[in-house]
Amino acid sequence: MKKKKLLFVIESLDCAGAEKSLVTLLSLLDYSKYQVDLMLFAHGTVLEKLVPKEVNILTPLEYTTFSNLSLKNALVNSIKKSNFKMLTSRMKFSLKIRKNNYKNAQKARLFWQYASKVIETNPTFYDIAISYSQGIPTFYVSEKIKAKKKIAWVNVSYKLDELEKRFQQKFYNTFDKIVAVSDSTKDIFLETFPDYTNKVKVLYDINDPGFITKMAELDGGFEDDFDGIKILTIGRLANQKGYDIAIEACKKLKEEGINFKWYALGKGPLKEEIEQSIKENHLSDHFILLGVKANPYPYIKHADLYVQTSKFEGFGLAIAEARMLNVPVVTTRFDAVYNQMVHGKNGLVVDMNPAAVANGIMKVLQDDNLKENIVKYLKVEKKGNVEELEKFYQLIG
Structure with a gap:
């Protein structure tokens, strides 16, 4: 039987x-039935080493490679090729986003407006092409990929103003299906669209x-010898996560x-601001930024308590992982929290303010x-949802 050609696209x-979530899905796919390509806009990040060997990670886009050059080398490269289109796109985008504190949807729009004309089209024809996150991957699959069927993933609470809605609608119009990662994510997306x-x-x-569970048993985890209470948070150092x-x-x-x-495990644009806040509040011995770890599970396993202070989430995967490790x-209390939390049973759901979090x-x-009682409940509650894999197979036909 001929294998179906699948393409997944995600920023990194x-x-x-x-x-x-994508790495987990890729680890479960039946590669006797599917030939899988993976397109990334940033390479060399921590989870790439966990991608199954059967997955073909595509060569970086020419523009991606160009964007990683120093400005001097980018200029030299442009002069050698007598082609300044990429340099112009890169400079316009860089200058634009320096002037304002743009949100992610705005940054994605500006990037695509400046860079799309110099990003090459993928010549392969796919049976299924999937943008596994909103924004740039969605724009790319819409305009630069040929496929029998296109599917767009939405994995955040996606609230857009009128400008962003108008810009993105023409891309979503090209997709056959749109996947939301929770009921609340679906409801919020449909408020916009x-x-x-x-x-x-x-x-x-x-x-x-x-x-x-297997990953949690591997070496790694807290490296200090602190024997008090260990609280853990996992999340990008960004406004969404409520640091x-x-x-x-x-x-x-x-x-x-x-x-x-x-x-706290994570990195992101607010790193310096968060470090400064830690210092100003004299919390350097109490709030510890650990950066990003390829395997966060030994940290979760050895934590006494997992805390999520998010202002919004599409689902809250780190919470699910903490639950799986009891x-x-x-x-x-973000929008999607009750998709998995049972207040007073597998933990506590509290108001979105510091006093409520501290009291919880x-x-x-x-x-x-x-x-x-919480730990007892965690040990017997349903863990994981690999049955969603069958829904994925139905989705791609």
Whole structure:
């Protein structure tokens, strides 16, 4: 039987929710039936080493390679080729985004407006082409890929203003199906794009308890010898993840005299701002930025408590991973939180402010009976959702 040709497109395989979800999906696919290509806009990130050997990671786009050159080398490259189109696109985009604090959707639009004309079309014809995140991957699959069927993933609560809606609608019009990773993600997407009701399908981020348990047993994890309470947060150092809430909550825990350290795994644009806030609040011994780790699971396994202070999420994959490793969760009440959280059973869902987060943490830490019951519940609740793989196979026909 001839294999179906699949293409997945995502910006990178950095250590974040959509990226981990894609790596898990790729690890479960039946490669006797599918020939799989993977297109990335950034290479060399931590999760690439976990991509199955059967997956063909495509050569970087010419523009991607050009964008990684120093400005001097980019200029030399342009002079040698007597072609300044890429340099012009790169300079216009760089200058534009320096002037304002643009949101992700705005940055994606500006990038595509400046760079799309110099990004080459993929010559391969695919049976199925999938943009596995919104923004640039969606624009790329829409305009630069030929396929029998195109599917767009939406893995955040996607609220767009009128300008962004008008810009993106012409791309989504080219897709056969749109996948939302939770019911709330679907509802929010359809508030912006009500015309796509018949196109949108819910397919949860696939997570495999067996894979995560095995990864948690490998070497790694906390390297200090701290023997107090270990709190863990995983998330990009960006506004979405609510690190401002986390740091204020951390400050309140310190004032209560609790013997703890709060560790954060992630990187992102707010790193310097968060470091400065940690310093200003005298929390350098209490709030520890660990950067990105290819295997976060030993950290989760050895944490006493997992805390998510997100302001919005499409699903909340790190919460699901903590649950799979039987670690109690305290999380803010973001849109999609009740897709997996049962308040008072597998953790606590609290208001989106520092006092509520700090109080939730203290409640779990100080009430031994509550914590014991949460762990008991975690050990018996349904883990993972590999059955979503069958929905994926149905989706791609």
